[in-house]
Amino acid sequence: MEGKKTVRAAERALDILLCFTRQPELSLTEIARMTELNKSTVYRLLATLEEKGFLARDAETDKYRLGFRIWELSAHLSRTDDPALLFLPEMERLRDKIEETVSLYVRDGLERIRVQAVESLQAIRRVAPVGARMPLSVGAAGKVLAAFAEPAVRAQILADPDWPENVDKSDYLRQLDQIRRDGYATSVEEREAGTSAVSVPIFGRNGNILAALAVSGPVGRLTLERMEEVVPHIIEAAGRMQKMLTN
Structure with missing residues (x-):
């Protein structure tokens, strides 16, 4: 009987985690409604899942999101399961076509994290360490992740x-509106002197933004004109990546 209770608890915890395939952030009330569990049960399970990472x-909104223990587990997935590994050949192909550094970013709270990168083969190139954390307020990838996120x-x-x-926050919001219309973002020395970048969104099965695909390089080479030229190639690559997730 005790074993049966343990299995049921595991099922409920997994049901809670699966709620986040539909929305990136959820309150206790929303999770209780989606799982059809009472709030006291959900509260205890949420506390355990939070404690384990x-x-x-979010202390301000009292909403929950996936923690980065999920990404730790994903490091042990096969190439066919982990998006960061699954997308790597496509990123390498894009790098070879554009000849600049290609990076993959995901949002973690109010920051973005580079989870994959393929550096340019050129002598002067953008170095992109995997695992680096950056703000969402500046940079092409940060603005893409913000532009296509939920209003909250x-x-x-x-x-x-x-x-x-x-x-300026008003200018930032205007930029986000433009990014949603255009489908991509650009930045010139916003976060790092001498570097420019262009980025597009990658959407998951549920239509929510999963990641930002970005190309970065020296401002003298990756000019605004050059970014306009390569945008179609980046959008094509992102589209192929999305198909990998749905096939």
């Missing part, structure tokens, strides 16, 4: 106490 809770997420980003003083 599978979920993270954008509100959290704007309310960030560490928001850079030199970034």
